[in-house]
Amino acid sequence: MLKKLIRIRTAYATAYLVLGAMFAFFFAAPSSRLYAQEVRPAQTDASWQAAYWNNTDLAGDPVLTRQETSLSNNWSTSSPHALVNVDGFSARWTRYIDVTPGTYRFTATADDGIRLWVDGDLIIDQWRVQAVATYAAEKELGFGNHLIQVEYFEQSGTAIAQVGWTLATASPDLPAQPTTGWRGEYYNNQSLSGTPDLVRYDAEINFQWGTDSPGLGILADGFSARWTRVMELPAGDYRFSMTVDDGGRLFVNGQTVIDAWSDQRIATYTGDITLAGGPVTIQMEYYERTLGAYAILGWDWRPAAQAPPQPSIGWRAEYYNNRDLSGDPVLVRNDAAINFDWGRGSPDPGTVNVDNFSVRWTQRLNLPAGNYRFTTTADDGVRLA
Template sequence: AARSDDGIRVYLDGALILDNWRDQEAVPARVELYVEAGEHLIQVEYYENGGDAAVSLGWELQGLYPAWKGEYFDNTALSGQPVLVRNDNEISFNWGTNAPDPRLPSNNFGVRWSRSLLLPEGAYRFLARADDGVRVWVGDRLIIDEWHEARADTYEGYIWLDSQPHKVRIEYYDGGGNANVNVWWEQVTRFSGWRGEYYANRNLDGPPHFVRNDDEIDFNWGTGSVGYGLPADSFAVRWTRTTRLQTGTYYFAVQADDGVRLYIDDRLVIDEWHDASGALYDVLVNIKEGQHKLVLEYYDRGAHALVQMAWRLMGTATPTATITPTATVTATATVTQTATATATTAVPPTATFTHTPTATATPTATATATPTATATATATATVTEAPSEEPTLAATEPSSPEPDDSDE
């Protein structure tokens, strides 16, 4: 434990274990880590910038559980006093149909593991595989809650951690049959789809609540919660990705309950940052071939939570349809036919999104011929693409039906 006014850095055997190299009041800082018995080199660096000057450093042995403190109970509710308490180096057990210890039953037992965990600042994913129930807390956040019978199912939870120690608690029970449990974690650094940053406020303020990879933006949470300790209302998300696009005019559409903003290469192209009940917004954007950065920001105030996004490259096909009507002989030779049908593809999609980023739209035109003479007439329908103007950003209100859910 260290306290300093102003900056301090602490090294143990040449490794930096505490880094508060900044102007600050004399606030305490703690680090917990496992150290082998023996001689160790401790190095402290300190600076004073102005005002009061203070520095202190101390340490203490934390107890008999350098890894996980495992408390084993003879019931599934983890009630009463544990039958066994021991240090477990890791949570990776496959007891099968046996008991973890002769003092415990082979079925209907529970375990609580706890420890302090110090990790580099960043986004983390915790994973648990259990037969049967498992719960994971990081700090005061319940990020995995699967307290039910299962057959070695795998669950995941997400959280953003700062560089301070965090208490982690794992609870597990076996209801019968095979008993196994594994818990591990990993830092989230690669995003194959969207980098989703989830915030416990509507303004995207402060560090994110958690960060994860989202393959697509297609969520209808209703009145429920996203999970991982995020509130069901008054939250926000920022999705970011870089993707390669062809040259052409692209149609972008977003449906949201409530507010949404879309940026393309840091240019704001959809700005609807207000409460709404599943409204659909769209825009046409001319894009040159290459890598392009897409950012979608979204917030939910309350009640239903919905956000979907899709885009497509506008097509350039001009198909023709040829119709040969059936001949009919009458006294009056009158021919009535629909000669030319024109269709434009700049039509907003319905609320059902198809996530095909580089798909080319192929419009279909239908021509109808109704002759009443002895003749063989041929009608030709021509489909013309909507004019592509130099970069025009024009959002249009959809003609599709309003969604069923709404915020009241």
């Protein structure tokens, strides 16, 4: 079965123009990421690759292979599957995990034999006929993927095979949250209470777990999560969209933007907020009671409205009785617009020559960002700076 989660990011482009000079724009290109679950154990796969044999020593070819979302089996006196014996069978489960660095406590409960490897190290070895019993071992895990492998056999009677792990001690060298991800804290309760049972960094909040668990050691039902991230966002109006089943709420810079903290079927909520630009703290809280589990967050952005151009007192005009704007002007005044057709006359009879004169106009304008086309019409020479 192939599962896909696709991420799409919106691109933004900004251009600046100051009078005649245009600066280059920058562009954040869209990106997408595809996560796939394959038949063989994939790196950080959320499922176990399971294989079953109709003997107690995993010999020969398995009679059944399949993917399983959890390793918490209590078959009692039944069979794992119609193809597998009720007694006298064995199994192997394999998967990769990606965890927060630290010391992890692994537990294995079995009736009869069980053994557990982490990255090839045998940390639990209880390969014998026995009544149900639980064993534990600790192992330090760093960044990157880690291979977990479990082997089990059932001789007769009750059949139980369960494996789990929790973070015992976080690594003191755990770095600060990456700027490109969310700090996710997952709890095995619905109220975000106590110490989180799983801490990890999620690239995005776009989860459609359905009836599966969100991660290692977290319940499929009755859990909660909190995601936190600090982002640099441009000024403007934002509409946040949150899709949840069951409850969720969203805070932006400590302000509640969406509050849908209740048991419900999948639903989408929106909330609007205006941001001044700069660092923004976004936090989403979520809980799942039972059945389908969904948590999705996104937003749209509209740039802040540009201030209209400031009223102008016109152009400062300096007129010279020569063609090279040299010396002192013979006339200084404010012209409301540069739109003159003097013909054979003077700009100011008695002060400025009819021929062989020059003029400089200057004005400071406050213009919104954008692309501008400047035009000039002249007889004789003209330049614009």
